[in-house]
Amino acid sequence: MNNIEVVGARIHNLKNITVKIPKNKIVTITGVSGSGKSSLAFDLLFEEGRRRYLQSIGFPYYIEKEKPFDLLNGLSPTVAVEQRTALYVNPRSTVGTKTMIYSLLRQLYTLESTKAGSLEFKHFTFNDPNGWCPNCKGQGYIQEFHEKKLVPEPTKNLLQICEEGSAAFGSMKNFTKGLAESMNFDVNTPYNKLPQKIRDIFLYGSDEKMKIKWRSERFEGVFDTKFEGIIPYLWRVLAKTTSAYRINKIEKNFMTKVTCPSCYGYRIKEQVTNATINGKHIGELANMPMDELIEFLKRLADTHVKTVQGKAIKDEIIKRLEKSRLAGISYLSLNRSMTTLSGGEVQRLNLMIHLNTGLNSLVFILDEPSTGMHEIEKNNLMTLLKEINNLGNSVIIVEHDRSIISKSDQIIDLGPGPGRLGGEIVFQGTVDEIKKDKKSITGKFLSGELKISKKNSGQRRRITKSAKFLVMKNVTTNNLKNLEVKIPLGLMVGIAGVSGSGKSSLISDTLVPLLKEHFSKRDNEEEFIQIDEIKGKLSGWENISDCIVITQSPIGRVKTSTPVSYIGIWDNIRKLFAKQELAKQRKYSSGHFSFNSDKGGCPNCKGAGSIDLQISPFTKIDIPCEECNGTRYTPEILDVEYKGKNTHEILNLTVSESLDIFKDEPTILKHLKILDEIGMGYITLGQPATTLSGGEAQRIKLAKELGKSRRSKTLYVLDEPTFGLHDNDIQKMLNILDKLVDQGNTVLIIEHNIDILSYADYLVELGPEGGPKGGEIIAMGTPEEVKMNEQSKTAPFLA
Numbered sequence: 190m191n192n193i194e195v196v197g198a199r200i201h202n203l204k205n206i207t208v209k210i211p212k213n214k215i216v217t218i219t220g221v222s223g224s225g226k227s228s229l230a231f232d233l234l235f236e237e238g239r240r241r242y243l244q245s246i247g248f249p250y251y252i253e254k255e256k257p258f259d260l261l262n263g264l265s266p267t268v269a270v271e272q273r274t275a276l277y278v279n280p281r282s283t284v285g286t287k288t289m290i291y292s293l294l295r296q297l298y299t300l301e302s303t304k305a306g307s308l309e310f311k312h313f314t315f316n317d318p319n320g321w322c323p324n325c326k327g328q329g330y331i332q333e334f335h336e337k338k339l340v341p342e343p344t345k346n347l348l349q350i351c352e353e354g355s356a357a358f359g360s361m362k363n364f365t366k367g368l369a370e371s372m373n374f375d376v377n378t379p380y381n382k383l384p385q386k387i388r389d390i391f392l393y394g395s396d397e398k399m400k401i402k403w404r405s406e407r408f409e410g411v412f413d414t415k416f417e418g419i420i421p422y423l424w425r426v427l428a429k430t431t432s433a434y435r436i437n438k439i440e441k442n443f444m445t446k447v448t449c450p451s452c453y454g455y456r457i458k459e460q461v462t463n464a465t466i467n468g469k470h471i472g473e474l475a476n477m478p479m480d481e482l483i484e485f486l487k488r489l490a491d492t493h494v495k496t497v498q499g500k501a502i503k504d505e506i507i508k509r510l511e512k513s514r515l516a517g518i519s520y521l522s523l524n525r526s527m528t529t530l531s532g533g534e535v536q537r538l539n540l541m542i543h544l545n546t547g548l549n550s551l552v553f554i555l556d557e558p559s560t561g562m563h564e565i566e567k568n569n570l571m572t573l574l575k576e577i578n579n580l581g582n583s584v585i586i587v588e589h590d591r592s593i594i595s596k597s598d599q600i601i602d603l604g605p606g607p608g609r610l611g612g613e614i615v616f617q618g619t620v621d622e623i624k625k626d627k628k629s630i631t632g633k634f635l636s637g638e639l640k641i642s643k644k645n646s647g648q649r650r651r652i653t654k655s656a657k658f659l660v661m662k663n664v665t666t667n668n669l670k671n672l673e674v675k676i677p678l679g680l681m682v683g684i685a686g687v688s689g690s691g692k693s694s695l696i697s698d699t700l701v702p703l704l705k706e707h708f709s710k711r712d713n714e715e716e717f718i719q720i721d722e723i724k725g726k727l728s729g730w731e732n733i734s735d736c737i738v739i740t741q742s743p744i745g746r747v748k749t750s751t752p753v754s755y756i757g758i759w760d761n762i763r764k765l766f767a768k769q770e771l772a773k774q775r776k777y778s779s780g781h782f783s784f785n786s787d788k789g790g791c792p793n794c795k796g797a798g799s800i801d802l803q804i805s806p807f808t809k810i811d812i813p814c815e816e817c818n819g820t821r822y823t824p825e826i827l828d829v830e831y832k833g834k835n836t837h838e839i840l841n842l843t844v845s846e847s848l849d850i851f852k853d854e855p856t857i858l859k860h861l862k863i864l865d866e867i868g869m870g871y872i873t874l875g876q877p878a879t880t881l882s883g884g885e886a887q888r889i890k891l892a893k894e895l896g897k898s899r900r901s902k903t904l905y906v907l908d909e910p911t912f913g914l915h916d917n918d919i920q921k922m923l924n925i926l927d928k929l930v931d932q933g934n935t936v937l938i939i940e941h942n943i944d945i946l947s948y949a950d951y952l953v954e955l956g957p958e959g960g961p962k963g964g965e966i967i968a969m970g971t972p973e974e975v976k977m978n979e980q981s982k983t984a985p986f987l988a
Contacts, residue, residue: 190263193234193552193583197259201228202612208601210234212263212552215574215584217597219631220615221915223607223871226587227556227882231269233257234585235554238267265583267552270539271532280328281316284530285475285523288542293506294523298471300499302464313464313471315456322452329456329524332444334420336392337706339443343381347391350380357426357439358419365391367401368416394418456524467493472524478689478960480519483510509545515573516541517566520689520959532741532883533561540573549581556882559590560912563687563941564986571596589915591635595620602629607871608843634916641920641944643988646973650930650950652677657732659700659904664725667694668964672725674953676700676937678732678904681930683949684939685975685983686967689959692939693908697738701906703727704736733935734902739890741883741908748797749785750878751840752864756893758857759783762839765831765854772829782829782836784821791817797877821875840875847874863892867925868918884913888922895925901933911942923948947972947988956982 192209199205203225210216218226241264285291295313302308314320314327321327340350347369351362369376374387383391398413417425423439430436448454455462455472462470467489474482486507494500513519516537521530530538536558543553558574559567571593578584588594600623602616616622616629623629624636633639657678664672669691676682684692702723707730744755753759763779766772772781781789784796794800794814798821802812813819820827820837827835832850834842842850844864851857864870867888872881881889887910894905905926911919919942926936930950940946952975954968968974968981976987 193264194260194262195229195233195258196261198229198233198257200233200257201225202609203228203233203257204612206612206614208614208617210583210585210601211599212265212583213578213581214598215578215586215596216599216601217586217588217594218601218603219588219594219915220603220611221605221607221630222868222913222918224603224605224611224915226603228612229601229603230554230585230587231271231556233261234264234552235267235269237261238264238552239269242266265550265552267554268543270536270543270553270555270558280526280528282527283475283523284479284521284525284527284538286316287527287538288509288523288545290506290509291475291523293502293509294471294474297494297499297502297506298464298466300496300502301494302466302471304463304465308461308464312461313457315472320457320461322449322456322458324451325449325456327456329449329452329454330446331449332440333447334423334443335445338445339392339419340380344379346377346379347383348376354419354443356435357443358422361417361419361422364401364416368399370402371399371416390416390418392419394421475524476522478520478522479510479513480960480962482523483507483514483519486510509541512541512544512573515544515569515576517562517569517688520963531561533558536560537562537570540577544573544577544580547580552583552585553577554585554587556587557589557913558586559588559593561688561909561941563685563982564592564943565982566688567592589913591916594631594635600631602626602631604630607868608845608873609871610845611871630917631915639916641916642923642948644948644950644972646971649971650680652680652951657729659727659729659732661695661700661703661725661727664695664699666699666724667691668961669694669699669725670964672964672966674966676935676953677951678729678902678935679930679933680950681926681936681938681948683946683952684937684955685941685946685952686955686963687957687959687982690955690957690963691965692955694964695953695955696906696937696939697908699723699725700727701736701738704730704733704904708736732902733904734900736904736906737894738906739887739894739908739910741887741912743878743883744881744886744889745878748799748877748879749795751875752844752869752872752878752881752889753840753874755878755889756860756864756896758860761854761857762851763836766829766836769829769831775825775829777826777829781826784836789822789826791821791823793817794821796821841873843871843873845870860892860896863895864889866921867892867895868914868921882913884910887912891925895929903934904937905929905934906937906939908939909941910938911940911945916944919944943983943986943988946983952983954981954983956980 192211194209196207197205218230220226283291295310298313299310311317312320316327325331347365348362351359351365366376368390372387374383380388394417395415398415400411401414402411423443427436427439455476457472462472464470474485477485486503489503494503518534518537536555540558558570562570574584586593594600597620599619600616601614602623604611604613604615605628616626616632620635623632626632630639659676659678661672661674674695684696686692744750753762760779763782766782767777767779780786784790790796791814793816798814798817798819799811800814822837827837829835831839844861848858848861848865851861869888869892872885910922914922930936938945938949946952949972952968952970952972953966954975956963956965956967957980968978972987975981976984978984
């Protein structure tokens, strides 16, 4: 068959659609946010393709509910290349191990390294005791406790500090009271007012025994003991506890990663570093950006690689590494941990891996592969996708980017609106044809009939003589080259640059931690903030009242987390149900309307609405709970209704649909309106957090922050807020961000989207390239000024 034929698709908001998708082509599925693109591509095509493949190779057949389609023919095995970073939680998984290139390097060093002596293949690895650094166990870093993490607010007293360390060192509170009595100081004294000796004993303990009074339910009295200290206590807890939650809390909240002093971050033992090729050991090669590693390997002469097998392995490594340039990730090193990659980087790395396997006759389904890519890198991405296509594979892309859409063989446009207003095929055909289609919003943006708002120089907010700045100096974080940067306040500021140029290093890894340091103290009288673990210093912090960072991390990692619970209106909704007459008769409290509680939640699925069914050692699927039929509640709770709807029905409403239901509830309505205004009207109130994309999670977080009453002079930091947004929804996002700036705030956006950058009041561009070839400021100014800058890589694309 030449097509994948879908008849009667009705999953999620898809309205019984029928479509023929041409095989062995690059097909892009477009449409406004929430129109049903992912439902068609991932929830239908990928899931059904995976189910059929697993069944064909003998994996256990599983009972499924009624199929969400009438007919699906011509579907080959499917590969979903998604942006889910949550799949990678093992810090030992690196770019090198994931791509298998590190294994090839190990073979090369086994054959060709000098001074190898008795070293074998098993020694050239950081994932085995034979080769790993014994100090860090091959991780390249060790964790240390730092005073500034244990005591983030030095104005608090020791008891308050212990209370904030609950689930970590909260139990030290009683000992601390005894310490105060023994050493004769007021336990309510702020930490920063205590003598250094007492602070040291509190953190590190004392060898001297002291009389400590102890009061608890079981014992009260005085006994002689040494005060253990918070840090020794925490080390002891880490050594003994089996609680993953407690370990994670201690490591995340109170410890700092520092480069291993034994292996200097190379992960391998000293003996292995003595084996070199052209003066470099395997750890040094694995720490190079792939771009640099390619050039190093190409320069190797016959005197460095002498065997036929070694030369063949070297050529294969270079061939595989070259694909990283097409994928736009050649700035990454092989030793880069998979847990540190963005969703876009994970997706492009997987594309690189699939291309290197050479498999054909597959259906590749991609989720916005252009995310995180600069305009000049997108041509390489399309080259890579065409190579995968030319191997005999079908490529289906869910995408909003106009440049990617324009290079597709065919477009399927869903809509016309989001959520229940979507789910229909609006258009199918070529790029030229969609531009002429009067029904397609996507077509109108492609043709230029509709455009995202532009600003001319006269409409931009200007830097006045009285303007205030955040000033960073001597910044050397990651690849940054001793930068000095002035960020004007009271404007919309865009941070631009090619992938890996240093945007996140400058903002997320330097500016934000330095500001957090200030806001944890607020009594800093120094001109510059400077902390040991951050390579740079900051001034001008007194000109902002708060710093709000809105990331794309999940709003929750369990199915029972929802948008309404995250933004804080679920309690209000449950209280409304508790006020209904039937609820009063049955003496139901608001707790009965929580699916997370024993009072009203389904006991079988624990309020999740579904049960995980393990169909293989590697795969599990969700099936509706048979007890509650997916409602999450016990039947009697659903008897209670508010305006004709029970809690299950309310949670299934979209944000837009719920506006009328809650029009008489100002607190609830306020937050729902904000969600609707920023283009999130299509999500349901009870949508599981695990099903939200990073972009959706980020916009829900933005809505939560916008719903709070804040002073002006707040700095809002957003990283690629356009991810997952159609052009039509980007306009809504810009309107909201503009309002924030008009209220006296500063909006700082790390972004590749050219419409956002063209709209900003001021730009800071890093480059000129990624990795070691980046880390410099190559352009600053208004978009008009940057456009005239010959050094800028963004200039040719600015409107």
